Amino acid sequence: MTNDTDSNNTQQAFWVGIGSLFSFGFTIVSSMILSRYFEKGDYGTYKQVFYVYHTLLTVFTLGIPKAFSYFLPRVPLNEAKSLISRLTNLFYILGGTFSVLLFVLSEQIALFLKNPDLGLALRIFSPVPILMLPTMGLESILATYRKTQFITIYTITTRIFLLLCVALPVIVFKGTYVHAIIGFVISSALTFLFAIYLKNYPIRSEVKDKTRITYKEIFRFSIPLFYASFWGIIIGSADQFFISRFFGNEVFAEFSNGSLELPFVGMVVGAGATVLSPIFSKQVHEKADVKTVILPLWTSVFEKTIKVIYPLVLFFWFFADTVMVVLYGPQYESSGGYFRIKLIVNFFTVISYVGLIMAINANKFYANVHLLHAIILVLLEYVSILVVNSPYLITVISVICRIGNILAMLIYISKYFKLKLNDLVPLVSIYKIIIPSLILLLLIKYLFIDVIHFDGLLLLISCFTLYVIFFYVISLYTKLDYLLIIKPLIVRFKK
Numbered sequence: 001m002t003n004d005t006d007s008n009n010t011q012q013a014f015w016v017g018i019g020s021l022f023s024f025g026f027t028i029v030s031s032m033i034l035s036r037y038f039e040k041g042d043y044g045t046y047k048q049v050f051y052v053y054h055t056l057l058t059v060f061t062l063g064i065p066k067a068f069s070y071f072l073p074r075v076p077l078n079e080a081k082s083l084i085s086r087l088t089n090l091f092y093i094l095g096g097t098f099s100v101l102l103f104v105l106s107e108q109i110a111l112f113l114k115n116p117d118l119g120l121a122l123r124i125f126s127p128v129p130i131l132m133l134p135t136m137g138l139e140s141i142l143a144t145y146r147k148t149q150f151i152t153i154y155t156i157t158t159r160i161f162l163l164l165c166v167a168l169p170v171i172v173f174k175g176t177y178v179h180a181i182i183g184f185v186i187s188s189a190l191t192f193l194f195a196i197y198l199k200n201y202p203i204r205s206e207v208k209d210k211t212r213i214t215y216k217e218i219f220r221f222s223i224p225l226f227y228a229s230f231w232g233i234i235i236g237s238a239d240q241f242f243i244s245r246f247f248g249n250e251v252f253a254e255f256s257n258g259s260l261e262l263p264f265v266g267m268v269v270g271a272g273a274t275v276l277s278p279i280f281s282k283q284v285h286e287k288a289d290v291k292t293v294i295l296p297l298w299t300s301v302f303e304k305t306i307k308v309i310y311p312l313v314l315f316f317w318f319f320a321d322t323v324m325v326v327l328y329g330p331q332y333e334s335s336g337g338y339f340r341i342k343l344i345v346n347f348f349t350v351i352s353y354v355g356l357i358m359a360i361n362a363n364k365f366y367a368n369v370h371l372l373h374a375i376i377l378v379l380l381e382y383v384s385i386l387v388v389n390s391p392y393l394i395t396v397i398s399v400i401c402r403i404g405n406i407l408a409m410l411i412y413i414s415k416y417f418k419l420k421l422n423d424l425v426p427l428v429s430i431y432k433i434i435i436p437s438l439i440l441l442l443l444i445k446y447l448f449i450d451v452i453h454f455d456g457l458l459l460l461i462s463c464f465t466l467y468v469i470f471f472y473v474i475s476l477y478t479k480l481d482y483l484l485i486i487k488p489l490i491v492r493f494k495k
Contacts, residue, residue: 044253045117046177055237058229060098063222068140080203082211095133102126124181131188135195145202161187224363231370239398243391257328258335265346302351303426310433313346318441326457341395348406369408377401432478
């Protein structure tokens with residue numbers, strides 16, 4: 001892997017990351033607004049709508065979104081339009097089916113989750129799947145053809161749609177959660193139109209020959225991923241289900257705001273995954289040498305991600321309660337407990353393994369790990385309800401099971417590279433980050449809370465600024481070399 005190629009990958013990932021940053025920014029602003037304007041019960045109902053949607057979404061996508069980054073690098077440009085159309089047509093069918101079932105089964109879902117207000121909310125929301133499913137795969141298309149700057153444009157534009165359509169009516173017209181859902185449907189329609197245009201933009205001048213990739217091949221690739229996704233539904237929704245059903249709307253609202261991993265992790269890791277998945281697929285297809293081509297790229301991204309993510313995770317772990325109060329108000333201070341527990345998993349989610357797992361056709365192993373994960377998770381969480389009956393313990397169990405899943409994947413990949421797991425993980429860099437960070441944060445927190453008595457936003461800004469300055473100075477002595485990460489971006493902007 002040449003330095004120029006590595007630099008270009010960093011630049012491509014940067015654009016994806018910027019898009020994710022804006023997406024998070026607009027999403028968090030919307031959540032901040034709705035948390036303050038809605039009662040906890042109404043906000044809980046609003047969040048339950050998206051819980052139901054995202055839970056069922058995995059079933060109705062059948063693992064097909066990942067087919068874009070797997071097949072597109074393997075077909076000639078003259079077949080790309082046909083392949084994109086073929087995959088998108090599947091999403092029209094799946095999205096339409098999803099919308100109809102969501103409308104018809106809305107009352108049964110509301111009864112199951114013990115929330116009578118949820119039925120009407122789901123019926124209003126039901127057009128969203130047929131609008132949003134056909135937009136899937138856009139990031140993979142743009143990443144395959146090295147046009148990730150358009151991901152940033154798309155993300156910013158569509159999030160503006162979302163903020164204007166959802167939050168603005170609530171502020172200006174004192175709208176309810178029903179009006180917010182109607183606004184989301186409108187923004188989904190605008191997003192759909194923009195996404196369909198962009199899907200063919202990178203190859204707009206190419207001829208459209210019929211692709212050799214058949215529906216049979218697509219489903220042969222996607223079905224194992226669907227099985228994994230099916231178990232992923234249980235994994236992703238188990239804690240939400242137990243808390244929603246056994247602890248009520250208000251606790252679910254607190255849990256929903258706090259039970260999230262650090263969004264910056266998803267931005268950085270997701271950006272790398274979006275760019276690298278097509279590359280891994282192409283390299284494996286062309287039988288590139290594992291240790292001289294794929295491994296250096298993997299380890300380079302792994303180490304860079306750790307350098308960016310670990311200091312941030314540690315900071316937010318120390319100030320989790322304050323973050324929740326600043327974002328959502330004092331009534332959501334208890335959400336900090338969920339946030340602090342969830343942050344632990346981000347020490348392990350610093351590399352996306354899915355692209356490589358798909359490229360080496362380890363989809364069956366991927367599905368089996370998720371099956372085992374789902375079974376253990378549900379059993380443990382159900383037992384915890386019977387024995388302890390604590391929403392916090394449910395979150396702890398969720399994190400432990402997630403870490404076990406990740407370790408299983410990393411062990412598999414280490415065997416693929418014929419290395420020990422310790423050789424795959426940059427332990428030296430981890431030690432150089434964690435030890436000074438812990439010392440710094442303990443001193444800074446004591447200074448600003450116990451001595452100066454800052455709180456709220458002023459506390460976060462002051463502590464973060466001081467932390468960044470001192471950590472960077474220490475990084476120069478420990479030779480972490482953060483300039484190596486940003487040099488490709490500096491070169492890009494100079495051009």
